[in-house]
Amino acid sequence: MNVITAENLTKSFGSFTAVDHISFEVAQGEIFGFLGANGAGKTTAIRMLCGLSKPTSGKGYVAGFDIRKQPEQIKANIGYLSQKFALYEDLKVWENIRLYAGIYGIPEKKIGDRIDEILTRLGFENEKEVLVKALPLGWKQKLSFSVAIVHEPRIVFLDEPTSGVDPATRRQFWELIYDAADRGITVFVTTHYMDEAEYCNRVSIMVDGKIQALDTPKNLKKQFEAGNMDEVFHQLARKARLNGD
Amino acid sequence: MNPVTVKNISRKFGKLEALKEISFEANQGEIFGIIGPDGAGKTTLFRILTTLLLADTGEAAVDGFDIVRDYKQIRKRIGYMPGRFSLYQDLTVEENLSVFATVFETTVEKNYDLIKDIYQQIEPFKNRRAGALSGGMKQKLALCCALIHKPSVLFLDEPTTGVDPISRKDLWDMLIRLKKENITILVSTPYMDEAGLCDRIALIQEGRFLKIDTPAELTRKFDKILWAVQSNAMSKLLADLRNHEKVQTCFAFGETHHITMDDSSLTIIELQKYLSRLGHTDIEIRPIVASVEDCFMNLTAKESEK
Numbered sequence: 078m079n080v081i082t083a084e085n086l087t088k089s090f091g092s093f094t095a096v097d098h099i100s101f102e103v104a105q106g107e108i109f110g111f112l113g114a115n116g117a118g119k120t121t122a123i124r125m126l127c128g129l130s131k132p133t134s135g136k137g138y139v140a141g142f143d144i145r146k147q148p149e150q151i152k153a154n155i156g157y158l159s160q161k162f163a164l165y166e167d168l169k170v171w172e173n174i175r176l177y178a179g180i181y182g183i184p185e186k187k188i189g190d191r192i193d194e195i196l197t198r199l200g201f202e203n204e205k206e207v208l209v210k211a212l213p214l215g216w217k218q219k220l221s222f223s224v225a226i227v228h229e230p231r232i233v234f235l236d237e238p239t240s241g242v243d244p245a246t247r248r249q250f251w252e253l254i255y256d257a258a259d260r261g262i263t264v265f266v267t268t269h270y271m272d273e274a275e276y277c278n279r280v281s282i283m284v285d286g287k288i289q290a291l292d293t294p295k296n297l298k299k300q301f302e303a304g305n306m307d308e309v310f311h312q313l314a315r316k317a318r319l320n321g322d
Numbered sequence: 323m324n325p326v327t328v329k330n331i332s333r334k335f336g337k338l339e340a341l342k343e344i345s346f347e348a349n350q351g352e353i354f355g356i357i358g359p360d361g362a363g364k365t366t367l368f369r370i371l372t373t374l375l376l377a378d379t380g381e382a383a384v385d386g387f388d389i390v391r392d393y394k395q396i397r398k399r400i401g402y403m404p405g406r407f408s409l410y411q412d413l414t415v416e417e418n419l420s421v422f423a424t425v426f427e428t429t430v431e432k433n434y435d436l437i438k439d440i441y442q443q444i445e446p447f448k449n450r451r452a453g454a455l456s457g458g459m460k461q462k463l464a465l466c467c468a469l470i471h472k473p474s475v476l477f478l479d480e481p482t483t484g485v486d487p488i489s490r491k492d493l494w495d496m497l498i499r500l501k502k503e504n505i506t507i508l509v510s511t512p513y514m515d516e517a518g519l520c521d522r523i524a525l526i527q528e529g530r531f532l533k534i535d536t537p538a539e540l541t542r543k544f545d546k547i548l549w550a551v552q553s554n555a556m557s558k559l560l561a562d563l564r565n566h567e568k569v570q571t572c573f574a575f576g577e578t579h580h581i582t583m584d585d586s587s588l589t590i591i592e593l594q595k596y597l598s599r600l601g602h603t604d605i606e607i608r609p610i611v612a613s614v615e616d617c618f619m620n621l622t623a624k625e626s627e628k
Contacts, residue, residue: 113486114458114486114487114488114489115456115457115458115484115485115486115489116456116457116458117486160484213361214359214360214361215359237484240483240484240512241359241360241480241483241512242359242360242512243358243359243360243362243512243527243618243622244359244514244573244615244618244619244622245573245619245622245623246359248573248574251574252560252574255557259557269484269485269486269487269490270513271487271576272575272576273576275576275577276574276576294577305576305577306576307487310487310488311487311488311491314486314487314488315488
């Protein structure tokens with residue numbers, strides 16, 4: 078079953094076409110890597126899929142809702158995390174979870190259990206009462222992720238979630254992503270770390286507003302006769318540069 | 323005297339010890355990399371060495387001048403590209419460059435040779451406002467502005483963070499060219515794969531240098547046995563490897579997992595059998611040479627054991 082469908086999705090700003098007729102589908106529980114150079118159109122595409130920006134033309138469905146007509150339903154059914162933390166520094170760990178659980182409309186009776194569940198999953202049982210500002214950076218990032226999916230959404234959008242994070246935490250973060258995918262949450266993720274592209278079930282590479290490649294990392298490496306995803310990326314993005322930047 | 327000498331620099335912000343007893347020297351014409359995650363203290367160190375922040379204790383000299391007493395001399399001699407975008411967003415590419423040249427009492431023409439290679443790439447956009455440039459082009463312009471007075475030491479604070487792999491490579495190509503001009507370059511980055519491009523690197527975590535060495539020596543001195551392991555079920559493989567009593571650490575590294583062991587009592591054949599019994603197929607195990615990222619993780623793991 079597909080939880081994201083994009084058909085010729087397009088967004089223009091004046092005479093500039095940021096996203097140019099992109100089409101793809103993402104299945105339930107899939108980890109989908111959305112790669113591209115700076116300025117390739119990734120953020121614009123994500124904003125449309127999250128119901129934050131209306132497409133100029135084309136269609137899109139996220140969690141069964143139309144991105145043009147039902148942006149509010151989409152927002153209630155997705156999670157979103159960017160590099161910048163959305164946590165409240167002056168609230169305790171459990172208070173942050175409590176706050177987001179309320180915002181996402183989790184019934185009052187269930188919130189207590191959900192807080193315990195998240196603390197256990199993260200191994201944060203002893204940090205329940207700690208102020209978020211006192212947590213190490215890597216822990217904040219893991220808590221941010223758990224808060225973004227506190228309502229067990231069908232899909233979570235992660236925009237460069239591991240930028241600048243230390244190597245061990247970066248990997249622990251990916252283990253949380255696997256865990257969420259195993260529970261059936263679809264993960265839509267962007268990254269500039271090409272080793273992380275290998276952890277995705279499928280990867281799309283956007284160049285100048287268009288999706289130029291979309292397949293499993295294994296097939297992409299075969300298609301481009303490349304040893305790793307870094308080489309695949311370089312081959313595609315270099316081509317774009319030669320066509321004029 | 324070396325262009326950068328640092329002795330026991332420490333700095334606190336309230337209770338937080340941002341830098342603890344940092345000492346190192348950078349040689350003339352060297353690319354010295356400071357490698358570590360966000361919050362490790364990289365920016366604090368750069369701000370102290372560029373005379374924008376005072377250290378609590380310790381001393382340092384840049385280009386032979388004391389960072390406290392001779393701060394005015396230092397400011398004339400160095401180039402500094404801070405992590406966050408430092409240009410005037412409402413001025414054009416050309417105007418930004420001439421502002422920086424004027425402030426340093428020179429002209430764009432005088433040192434044009436130094437920036438020519440980089441500037442030519444953004445010259446077609448010289449009448450565009452800096453705020454309207456793409457990320458990669460902004461970085462190129464910022465580098466030109468930091469170089470326009472031909473500094474003797476260049477400080478680049480995370481010039482590649484959030485920049486795509488192609489633009490990152492372009493930027494590093496430029497730094498390697500600048501080295502030939504005998505400019506000493508201090509550069510910080512959270513990307514471990516960029517460490518190999520530096521002459522020497524310091525690994526920094528929680529305000530302390532874990533190690534200073536050449537990338538080649540650092541990886542050669544890796545003191546554990548290191549294997550890359552693959553199978554048909556990578557997620558399960560991670561857990562199964564961690565459950566093996568002789569495996570010390572196990573982390574995902576792109577298409578393989580890396581495992582470390584203290585001694586050689588486990589053989590590849592034994593591990594292969596163990597994994598087969600647990601249902602894995604297409605198993606591949608091979609000894610590998612450590613990367614800088616392996617070293618960093620090994621060193622930080624040791625720190626946390628202390």
